[in-house]
Amino acid sequence: MIECGVVADVETVRCLIQAFCDDNDVSKGYGLLRQVLGDGIVPGNAAFNKLISGFCKEKEYTKVSELLHTMITMNCIPDNFTYQEVINWLCKKGKVSEGFRIFNDLKERGYAPDIVMYTTMIHGLCTMGLGGARKLWFEMFGKGFRPNQYTYNTMIHGFCKSGDFEQARILYKEMCDKGYKETTVSYNTMMTGLCLHGRTDEAYKLFKEMPQKDIVRDVITYNTLIRAISTILHSTYCSSLSSGKSRRSQKFVE
DNA sequence: GTAGGGTTAG
Numbered sequence: 234m235i236e237c238g239v240v241a242d243v244e245t246v247r248c249l250i251q252a253f254c255d256d257n258d259v260s261k262g263y264g265l266l267r268q269v270l271g272d273g274i275v276p277g278n279a280a281f282n283k284l285i286s287g288f289c290k291e292k293e294y295t296k297v298s299e300l301l302h303t304m305i306t307m308n309c310i311p312d313n314f315t316y317q318e319v320i321n322w323l324c325k326k327g328k329v330s331e332g333f334r335i336f337n338d339l340k341e342r343g344y345a346p347d348i349v350m351y352t353t354m355i356h357g358l359c360t361m362g363l364g365g366a367r368k369l370w371f372e373m374f375g376k377g378f379r380p381n382q383y384t385y386n387t388m389i390h391g392f393c394k395s396g397d398f399e400q401a402r403i404l405y406k407e408m409c410d411k412g413y414k415e416t417t418v419s420y421n422t423m424m425t426g427l428c429l430h431g432r433t434d435e436a437y438k439l440f441k442e443m444p445q446k447d448i449v450r451d452v453i454t455y456n457t458l459i460r461a462i463s464t465i466l467h468s469t470y471c472s473s474l475s476s477g478k479s480r481r482s483q484k485f486v487e
Numbered sequence: 488g489t490a491g492g493g494t495t496a497g
Contacts, residue, residue, distance in 0.1 A: 247489080280490095282492085317491085347492090349492050350492080356494070381493090383493050384494080389494090393495095416494095421494095422494075424495085
């Protein structure tokens, strides 16, 4: 392109940066950004968002905040997609309160969080107890958004983790009634919660149900159960040892 | 015309 005398523009740069990021070579994309910024070319939000997303995945948080600053200096106003990445990154990092602060800040500044941002935030808040998450769930309804597959699974996971299986099942049923199909994820979510609260037998029932409903079991399905069952075996083995029935328990473990 | 985000284990 350059040899032919065609001048690269912002769109060329955007395409290249996106390609580098899609190819898991975020650093190369970043290098290109630095180079073109030096030449006075400012690629749009798309390029910045792609790089921010890439660096979030690589946990290169210094780069993320640097890019955010560069964006603002270059007059590329971060949009919903930019903030979605940032909030998600903060929540995954355990800085849920900070993410929530930005989320609330955005609303005050006229941004309208959409269903994805609500899902991300509800997911984050679930790690801090269900109060805030439920509040946001209802706020979301008030804004006219309806939960989808992701939102339902997120909230169901929240209830499961807290051990409120009654609420989890109500929501699960509601999800199905709304036409969202049961999936590997929805099953894994329930199973994980049950196992976490020692209800491995119920999780195993679900496990057996899966093929009957043509739902694929994946590595998470198996790992969840294997972990739960091996924990039971281990504690049974230990208690048998202490009560002097080592031979019998050894057989049990086998 | 223009890319793109969110769910399940450890």
